[in-house]
Amino acid sequence: xxxxxxxxxxxxxxxxxxxxxxxxxxxxxxxxxxxxxxxxxxxxxxxxxxxxxxxxxxxxxxxxxxxxxxxxxxxxxxxxxxxxxxxxxxxxxxxxxxxxxxxxxxxxxxxxxxxxxxxxxxxxxxxxxxxxxxxxxxxxxxxxxxxxxxxxxxxxxxxxxxxxxxxxxxxxxxxxxxxxxxxxxxxxxxxxxxxxxxxxxxxxxxxxxxxxxxxxxxxxxxxxxxxxxxxxxxxxxxxxxxxxxxxxxxxxxxxxxxxxxxxxxxxxxxxxxxxxxxxxxxxxxxxxxxxxxxxxxxxxxxxxxxxxxxxxxxxxxxxxxxxxxxxxxxxxxxxxxxxxxxxxxxxxxxxxxxxxxxxxxxxxxxxxxxxxxxxxxxxxxxxxxxxxxxxxxxxxxxxxxxxxxxxxxxxxxxxxxxxxxxxxxxxxxxxxxxxxxxxxxxxxxxxxxxxxxxxxxxxxxxxxxxxxxxxxxxx
Amino acid sequence: xxxxxxxxxxxxxxxxxxxxxxxxxxxxxxxxxxxxxxxxxxxxxxxxxxxxxxxxxxxxxxxxxxxxxxxxxxxxxxxxxxxxxxxxxxxxxxxxxxxxxxxxxxxxxxxxxxxxxxxxxxxxxxxxxxxxxxxxxxxxxxxxxxxxxxxxxxxxxxxxxxxxxxxxxxxxxxxxxxxxxxxxxxxxxxxxxxxxxxxxxxxxxxxxxxxxxxxxxxxxxxxxxxxxxxxxxxxxxxxxxxxxxxxxxxxxxxxxxxxxxxxxxxxxxxxxxxxxxxxxxxxxxxxxxxxxxxxxxxxxxxxxxxxxxxxxxxxxxxxxxxxxxxxxxxxxxxxxxxxxxxxxxxxxxxxxxxxxxxxxxxxxxxxxxxxxxxxxxxxxxxxxxxxxxxxxxxxxxxxxxxxxxxxxxxxxxxxxxxxxxxxxxxxxxxxxxxxxxxxxxxxxxxxxxxxxxxxxxxxxxxxxxxxxxxxxxxxxxx
Numbered sequence: 001x002x003x004x005x006x007x008x009x010x011x012x013x014x015x016x017x018x019x020x021x022x023x024x025x026x027x028x029x030x031x032x033x034x035x036x037x038x039x040x041x042x043x044x045x046x047x048x049x050x051x052x053x054x055x056x057x058x059x060x061x062x063x064x065x066x067x068x069x070x071x072x073x074x075x076x077x078x079x080x081x082x083x084x085x086x087x088x089x090x091x092x093x094x095x096x097x098x099x100x101x102x103x104x105x106x107x108x109x110x111x112x113x114x115x116x117x118x119x120x121x122x123x124x125x126x127x128x129x130x131x132x133x134x135x136x137x138x139x140x141x142x143x144x145x146x147x148x149x150x151x152x153x154x155x156x157x158x159x160x161x162x163x164x165x166x167x168x169x170x171x172x173x174x175x176x177x178x179x180x181x182x183x184x185x186x187x188x189x190x191x192x193x194x195x196x197x198x199x200x201x202x203x204x205x206x207x208x209x210x211x212x213x214x215x216x217x218x219x220x221x222x223x224x225x226x227x228x229x230x231x232x233x234x235x236x237x238x239x240x241x242x243x244x245x246x247x248x249x250x251x252x253x254x255x256x257x258x259x260x261x262x263x264x265x266x267x268x269x270x271x272x273x274x275x276x277x278x279x280x281x282x283x284x285x286x287x288x289x290x291x292x293x294x295x296x297x298x299x300x301x302x303x304x305x306x307x308x309x310x311x312x313x314x315x316x317x318x319x320x321x322x323x324x325x326x327x328x329x330x331x332x333x334x335x336x337x338x339x340x341x342x343x344x345x346x347x348x349x350x351x352x353x354x355x356x357x358x359x360x361x362x363x364x365x366x367x368x369x370x371x372x373x374x375x376x377x378x379x380x381x382x383x384x385x386x387x388x389x390x391x392x393x394x395x396x397x398x399x400x401x402x403x404x405x406x407x408x409x410x411x412x413x414x415x416x417x418x419x420x421x422x423x424x425x426x427x428x429x430x431x432x433x434x435x436x437x438x439x440x441x442x443x444x445x446x447x448x449x450x451x452x453x454x455x456x457x458x459x460x461x462x463x464x465x466x467x468x469x470x471x472x473x474x475x
Numbered sequence: 476x477x478x479x480x481x482x483x484x485x486x487x488x489x490x491x492x493x494x495x496x497x498x499x500x501x502x503x504x505x506x507x508x509x510x511x512x513x514x515x516x517x518x519x520x521x522x523x524x525x526x527x528x529x530x531x532x533x534x535x536x537x538x539x540x541x542x543x544x545x546x547x548x549x550x551x552x553x554x555x556x557x558x559x560x561x562x563x564x565x566x567x568x569x570x571x572x573x574x575x576x577x578x579x580x581x582x583x584x585x586x587x588x589x590x591x592x593x594x595x596x597x598x599x600x601x602x603x604x605x606x607x608x609x610x611x612x613x614x615x616x617x618x619x620x621x622x623x624x625x626x627x628x629x630x631x632x633x634x635x636x637x638x639x640x641x642x643x644x645x646x647x648x649x650x651x652x653x654x655x656x657x658x659x660x661x662x663x664x665x666x667x668x669x670x671x672x673x674x675x676x677x678x679x680x681x682x683x684x685x686x687x688x689x690x691x692x693x694x695x696x697x698x699x700x701x702x703x704x705x706x707x708x709x710x711x712x713x714x715x716x717x718x719x720x721x722x723x724x725x726x727x728x729x730x731x732x733x734x735x736x737x738x739x740x741x742x743x744x745x746x747x748x749x750x751x752x753x754x755x756x757x758x759x760x761x762x763x764x765x766x767x768x769x770x771x772x773x774x775x776x777x778x779x780x781x782x783x784x785x786x787x788x789x790x791x792x793x794x795x796x797x798x799x800x801x802x803x804x805x806x807x808x809x810x811x812x813x814x815x816x817x818x819x820x821x822x823x824x825x826x827x828x829x830x831x832x833x834x835x836x837x838x839x840x841x842x843x844x845x846x847x848x849x850x851x852x853x854x855x856x857x858x859x860x861x862x863x864x865x866x867x868x869x870x871x872x873x874x875x876x877x878x879x880x881x882x883x884x885x886x887x888x889x890x891x892x893x894x895x896x897x898x899x900x901x902x903x904x905x906x907x908x909x910x911x912x913x914x915x916x917x918x919x920x921x922x923x924x925x926x927x928x929x930x931x932x933x934x935x936x937x938x939x940x941x942x943x944x945x946x947x948x949x950x951x952x953x
Binding site: 017364459 | 823825
């Protein structure tokens with residue numbers, strides 16, 4: 001496979017990413033199969049990266065034949081139970097193949113017609129993730145601490161959980177609240193989830209726990225997709241102190257039909273500094289980034305400084321705005337948002353793929369360092385959790401693409417615009433989280449504080465961010 | 476025999492005939508402020524009073540001097556005295572100055588409190604002490620049979636005896652919720668830490684720690700000194716659970732706690748919260764065991780053991796958070812040192828570096844190469860057997876830019892043969908960073924190119940890995 005420069009609208013060499021150039025380095029064709037077997041793992045890893053990126057380039061450019069060859073080569077080296085890079089390559093390869101197949105909708109649908117997704121398996125895989133990695137636990141600890149601090153002195157607390165699948169978080173909170181000096185508050189938890197069974201399980205565990213500790217407790221299940229959430233169904237009463245917990249949920253609301261946005265291009269003219277833009281603008285303009293992408297072959301944003309600090313690069317999303325507005329309307333005392341700390345919402349495939357490589361590379365590394373290779377739980381988490389996310393990021397577009405992770409700075413902008421004020425997370429919460437990590441025994445995990453938010457890292461690579469917000473009225 | 480203390484003229488309280496009171500005045504005459512002294516060290520200016528056992532245990536210590544009627548309390552005596560219609564002068568309690576602080580010694584000569592230096596400041600206190608230590612235990616709890624000499628102790632015990640029981644997975648039983656919660660948070664952590672230190676199983680007796688918290692229940696900080704619970708306080712936990720006194724060393728885990736903020740309410744809530752996040756997360760299809768968080772954490776280290784293993788077994792077999800540990804099962808895999816298996820992140824960085832060194836078009840043009848060209852020879856990387864390409868060392872050594880450049884210059888024909896021990900095709904020699912560096916001529920070339928930085932790319936050449944690595948830098952954004 002030779003490196004080539006193609007000036008196509010979507011990406012191949014267009015980005016200035018060094019990884020792209022890496023993928024363009026020529027390979028000598030002398031790759032007989034016996035030699036492949038002898039490759040050491042690093043070389044194989046590098047080769048896999050090379051293959052993945054060049055294959056992605058082909059997919060992005062639409063040259064199916066080359067993509068086919070690339071996938072074939074990758075499949076000879078990748079494996080879901082090999083070393084880290086092999087596993088990553090396996091899932092990325094699958095995602096790319098998925099993407100290619102979508103161009104043949106008949107075949108795609110036929111292949112996926114008999115897929116049965118079982119609720120129990122979903123629950124199980126989530127539990128595995130919770131157990132194997134401390135990320136969720138850390139997010140819970142930090143969230144709970146923020147809620148407890150915000151709810152000091154409150155007699156009635158109403159918590160809205162945007163994804164009530166893991167009762168452990170609330171069990172911990174219930175226990176903490178019952179030990180409160182002024183006694184436990186009257187607690188209501190409204191859990192939102194798409195699957196009724198999950199909510200039932202959660203309800204059971206939580207009411208059990210609350211009874212044990214003698215706390216007045218009520219669990220309201222709301223079976224709904226987040227984007228279709230009817231705020232009325234949450235039944236927030238006046239006088240209640242509301243807390244909202246969103247753990248890895250908000251990003252799915254950014255999913256929108258990007259094509260429409262792209263077509264409606266008009267020069268972005270927002271000035272983010274004035275407060276009165278809150279909830280006033282209907283943001284139908286496409287971003288400067290998208291505009292640029294049409295003009296230039298380069299899908300990347302220009303110089304680093306302008307990109308990170310300029311507010312103009314906030315892709316708009318009507319769904320997100322209306323959702324945030326609805327939440328804002330509940331006047332929550334505290335809203336804690338935990339999200340993946342990586343930009344997987346780039347408009348081009350290559351952008352997303354490269355970012356995802358780094359992000360999931362780190363996640364897979366984390367699993368590799370902490371869980372044995374043969375562990376079935378690990379394989380399931382990699383396949384059914386990470387693999388599906390990767391597939392979504394790489395293979396899907398438009399409304400289907402739900403895993404629209406974005407970096408903290410974007411979330412900060414978004415939430416700020418929606419009328420939320422940042423509440424710095426307390427040092428105590430950070431300490432608790434650190435203590436948790438200490439007891440975990442593995443020193444690859446780090447937590448650091450950044451402008452009042454907390455970022456969970458694996459070996460210096462930031463993976464998840466947690467930030468806390470309040471409803472800002474009359475400020 | 477009574478002796479009047481020199482400065483108090485008609486000091487009548489509590490000292491009248493019929494009782495054998497010996498007052499030993501210590502020293503001075505200054506009015507003593509009522510201040511609290513350090514425990515164990517009475518006020519040096521206080522008056523030391525030594526009472527005989529009979530007097531001590533006498534119920535009516537306060538005697539009216541007029542009619543010799545005895546009262547249990549001084550206030551009652553005063554009330555009674557009013558009834559005698561005393562003339563004005565005698566009416567007041569004649570000690571005009573503030574009553575000197577009194578400290579009491581225990582009459583039992585073998586007792587440590589017999590020494591005036593260890594006198595106790597409170598009469599009631601000394602009475603209780605005397606009963607508890609040297610008296611007969613007349614009160615018995617009918618639930619558990621524990622005996623007490625002081626009735627108030629007995630009553631206090633009766634209130635909590637057997638009322639609520641908390642049981643930790645390690646087998647320790649608690650009657651108090653706070654101590655239970657605190658213990659549970661650290662039980663497994665301590666077990667693992669101690670077994671990590673000692674590397675053994677059978678740490679269960681160490682697990683049977685009694686984590687006492689102070690009576691006001693929420694301060695975790697007080698965990699750090701459990702052994703101070705000597706007979707002083709009435710906290711019965713220690714005796715009740717009959718566990719061995721734990722050396723303070725076991726609380727080594729808690730140094731961070733000592734610095735925990737003053738709001739003790741939240742500190743204990745924090746503890747319970749974080750331990751219960753792990754405490755009860757293991758559920759689903761299992762019977763809901765109140766398993767501790769370490770169990771959950773230890774799932775990572777278990778390959779195939781079913782989740783329904785009894786907790787005790789889990790603790791001992793998985794002690795030490797054997798993620799990197801030695802408890803048999805996964806040791807071979809975790810014994811992996813970091814070097815040979817490169818992490819995906821490191822691989823990606825490396826790939827980025829290699830890509831970056833090849834990417835600079837001006838450089839390449841300068842050497843008659845271009846990235847786009849598919850001309851065979853000048854390729855930077857060849858996955859060809861037999862060509863030893865020294866691209867970069869694994870550790871992202873800053874010189875690797877220069878080395879990579881060398882390759883661009885000299886092409887695949889340059890073999891740093893002697894320097895490369897094995898043939899690894901990409902020259903990925905771990906730990907041999909910087910070997911085979913270009914010598915003078917090339918580095919001159921290299922430095923001459925610094926001036927021709929194009930778009931910042933050239934920085935890559937002499938820069939560290941971090942300047943190249945894209946994914947992590949903030950430069951990359953939408």
